[in-house]
Amino acid sequence: MTKPKRKRLDAAREHQIATELLHQQSAAMKASMDGMAILDRAGHYVFINEAYLRVYGYAAPQKLIDATYRSLYPAEELRRLEESIMPAFWKTGQWRGEAIGKRRDGTTFPQEISLSHIEDDNGNPTGFVCVVRDITERKGAEEAHAGLLQREKKARAAAETASRAKDEFLAVVSHELRTPITAILGWTWLLRSGEVAPAELGKALEVIERNMKLQAQIIEDLLDVSNIVN
Numbered sequence: 001m002t003k004p005k006r007k008r009l010d011a012a013r014e015h016q017i018a019t020e021l022l023h024q025q026s027a028a029m030k031a032s033m034d035g036m037a038i039l040d041r042a043g044h045y046v047f048i049n050e051a052y053l054r055v056y057g058y059a060a061p062q063k064l065i066d067a068t069y070r071s072l073y074p075a076e077e078l079r080r081l082e083e084s085i086m087p088a089f090w091k092t093g094q095w096r097g098e099a100i101g102k103r104r105d106g107t108t109f110p111q112e113i114s115l116s117h118i119e120d121d122n123g124n125p126t127g128f129v130c131v132v133r134d135i136t137e138r139k140g141a142e143e144a145h146a147g148l149l150q151r152e153k154k155a156r157a158a159a160e161t162a163s164r165a166k167d168e169f170l171a172v173v174s175h176e177l178r179t180p181i182t183a184i185l186g187w188t189w190l191l192r193s194g195e196v197a198p199a200e201l202g203k204a205l206e207v208i209e210r211n212m213k214l215q216a217q218i219i220e221d222l223l224d225v226s227n228i229v230n
Contacts (some may be wrong), residue, residue, distance in 0.1 A: 035132035036117070041125065043068040055111070055134050057104035069130065074102050090125065091115040101132070110139045176218050181212035 039045055045068070048061045056072055058064060070078055077100040088109030089095035095115040100108050101156045114131040190196045196204050 035134075037069075037130045037132075038127060039069060040127040041129060043070065045069075046127065052132060055132055056101065065103075072102055074100060074108055077101075077108075089115050090126070093125070098135070101134075109133050137206075173218070173222065177215065180215040180218075183211040184208050184215075 033051055035055040036043055036049045037052045038047040043067055045061075045064045048064055053059065053061060053064070056064075070082075072128075073081060080101065085095060085097070085099070095113070097113060099111055099113050101111045101123065102108050112135050113135045116129045117125045118127040118129060120126050188209050191201075191204055
């Protein structure tokens with residue numbers, strides 16, 4: 001006589017524990033900073049917390065209860081969800097990634113989604129939990145960082161190009177200066193050595209003078225370039 005009574009007590013206790021656990025889970029979902037919703041197998045909303053409503057720009061759950069998640073995504077993104085994401089999710093029971101959501105006013109925003117199966121006692125999926133987080137700020141920071149890196153990359157490339165141009169310019173200047181100096185030094189050495197014939201003396205002085213003028217012109221051009229740069 002005592003055993004059935006004990007079983008009834010055990011069953012009552014299990015029901016009480018299950019009820020308390022359900023209340024705790026419901027309270028946790030309501031208090032969550034992330035948008036959380038429970039949907040049935042067909043994608044209709046069964047439970048929605050306040051954060052989920054805020055993410056999509058709704059003030060009351062009545063606007064979404066009995067609706068489906070499909071109304072919260074633009075056409076192109078919904079196609080990706082239906083053709084790729086949801087089939088993979090129903091096979092594995094878990095999915096996490098990014099998508100583009102649509103607010104009540106029609107504006108879109110980047111979001112992070114986490115999906116998990118809800119199963120019956122036989123392990124068959126009866127619905128799912130959806131956790132959504134608006135990542136607009138994070139995406140903005142990532143884009144700003146990427147833009148900064150791109151600008152730094154362009155600045156480095158410009159600096160490297162300027163450095164190569166400077167090296168090439170100095171090489172050209174060095175060559176242009178070396179040519180008249182070589183002629184001047186060569187004829188000066190010949191004059192000092194006495195190897196220049198009297199008939200070629202005028203030619204030697206002419207070559208020296210011409211190359212000195214050429215060098216002076218090069219130096220003047222360099223000074224003009226320097227003034228322009230400064």
